[in-house]
Amino acid sequence: MGFGKMFLLNLGLLITVAYLANVIYKYAFTKISFRMNYILSVVLFIFAGWICMKFGFQLSDNVIFDLRIVPLIIASAVYAQPFTLLIIGVGIGLARLTLGVNDAAIAGLINLSILGVVCAGLNIWMRRSKYRLAVKGLITIAIVNVINTINISVFGVIPVKTYMLEIMPITLPLTLVLSAAFALILWDFQLERRQTLELKHANELLRKQTEELRTAKIVLEERARQLAQASQYKSEFLANMSHELRTPLNSIINLAQIISENESGDGEEADEDTPNYGMIIYKSGQDLLGLINDVLDFSKVEAGKLEVIQEEVVIAEMAQIMEMHFEHAANQKEINFEIRIESGLPCTILSDAQRIGQILRNLLSNAFKFTHRGQIKLEIRKAGFEDMQRGEWIIFAVTDTGIGIPEDKHTTIFEAFRQADGSISRKYGGTGLGLPISRDLARLLGGFIRLQSKEGLGSTFSLYLPLTPDLRGNEPPAPVREKAMRLL
Structure with a gap:
């Protein structure tokens, strides 16, 4: 029963560390550089392995059984660089030395270093394999736990017979089950976090779209105002144009009528003002022609046909x-x-x-x-x-x-x-x-x-x-x- 209690305690500690790590990442890690973020995450995985050893099951003064391999298993699915897994494995092994330098600690260092190499290879395989993530995770958990068992039997300080017959039948199933349980908890936790991030992203996208719609509405309102103003200007222009056209046309019509009435008289001499009338008609015609030319020139410029x-x-x-x-x-x-x-x-x-x-x-x-x-x-x-x-x-x-x-x-x-x-x-x-x-x-x-x-x-x-x-x-x-x- 001692193994089960301590392993469950390890699992609880790992869950706590994972939760605290998420809180720290949410409020602190996002504000620092990617390089520093990467380094701190590696340190966090090594710390998770150390805390498992610190509160592990102490079989004797030197021998400790714990879930130190679980952070390494999780890291193999997180990082894209295999070399990082080797660093985490060696780092957890070195952390074992902080609890006392002895034969068991050296064996633990060798074991974790070998597991770091194994996890690096599994990391390459997982990135190239086409299996589902759940299948790849179960295979990785099984391989790491089996190799961990072999390493303990080969490099450990406990007699092989004692370990294989009395300890391994208890620790191996517990480690397999608890490793899978922790991976499942993390996967569910990450799934919820991903959904939260997706929802946050959707809200941000919606906010941007709302802002764009508001901006587009302002632009359309301004455009409508400009069109209304342009319509008003054109109305004023047409009123002005009608006035400008009416003046020379009235002069031409009225003076032409006067000349016609004078010429239709019975042999009477033409009015002495007739030349002046003709000059006014000429001037009015010139003004009218100028107005028409202005309108035609402007229409050509607007149409891009004026060369x-x-x-x-x-x-x-x-x-x-x-x-x-x-x-x-x-x-x-x-x-x-x-x-x-x-x-x-x-x-x-x-x-x-x-x-x-x-x-x-x-x-x-x-x-x-x-x-x-x-x-x-x-x-x-x-x-x-x-x-x-x-x-x-x-x-x-x-x-x-x-x-x-x-x-x-x-x-x-x-x-x-x-x-x-x-x-x-x-x-x-x-x-x-x-x-x-x-x-x-x-x-x-x-x-x-x-x-x-x-x-x-x-x-x-x-x-x-x-x-x-x-x-x-x-x-x-x-x-x-x-x-x-x-x-x-």
Whole structure:
């Protein structure tokens, strides 16, 4: 009965050690490195073997019977490196020496060292074998217990006959049963722990999915808000467009009717205001054509069908065209219109003359529209160090002394269908497409538009174009583009 009680006590101690090890692992081992975790687990297995010996059945002053081989059996199914099992076997054998150095302790060291080698071989076999884990575990338990019995009979200090006839018939079945029982308890314990970890992982996955759904909902709500805002902008645009189209159309219809009535008179001379009517009709038609062209250009840019042509653009000629185009408007509004070309510029650049002219006309038209007194200046110069971080750029800067633009509207005015003042009854006309079209055309030319303006202090719109553009990219280099966006 002494063997049974002590072996059951060993089993209880092993279960306690396993439970404490799980608690320590849960709250401490997970916070340390893998290498240190590995070393501590090996020490734990050796400690489990030592505590079995410490509370084992003492047959005599030197001979102790216990379940020290059980931690080694469990380790053979835990570790992937066979050499680790040899370390655990030798470690448990050396731990036996702490309880007294004698012949029995030396025999125990030899026995555990041999069992460490055996378990290392069984570990390799288990990883390569296709048997079920339960079958492999039972085979390992049986082999280790049988070899342990043989080692004790060969190396032990107890006479072979006495051991084989009186002790082994009791210890071997007990060790087999208790080893299997402890392995089963650990397996069930690990199964429950695995289920807990799987449940924890499922909860974490569910939490992440919930967070992703919440984020997606926020994104969708923001997208819905943007769509609603875009719908509002387009509604304002259509209202503005209807107003802008109605004005020149009414002028054309009404004046054409007046001319028709004058011409249908019985030989009466034409009204002396008829030439003025014709001029108004011409101007209204030009305004109407400009509106339609803006809409068509914007739709082409949005569809990606607006193409640019690489050709030599004469800078002086472009300046002369702008002067001729806006000279009359400057005289009418009594505004000083000045064009400056920096010395040292190349005579020509490689770009699209039509698109450059379209951008400059949009910028200058806005300048004349919003400037009532003072001056408007078109300056053509080469970008200096303070303008760009790298690369060679030419700048077409349109500066006016007009009403200016509030800082919170600097980005808004470059959005399609948006204006600084979106109401129909605003003082200044227009559809709000000029600047978005100019911005997109600048990108197609490999450049961008930069704005500097304060409300009441005028504005400067600067068109940046590369002197050696790469039209395939259709965008300026990243540092230039980022700086431009910060300035807008």
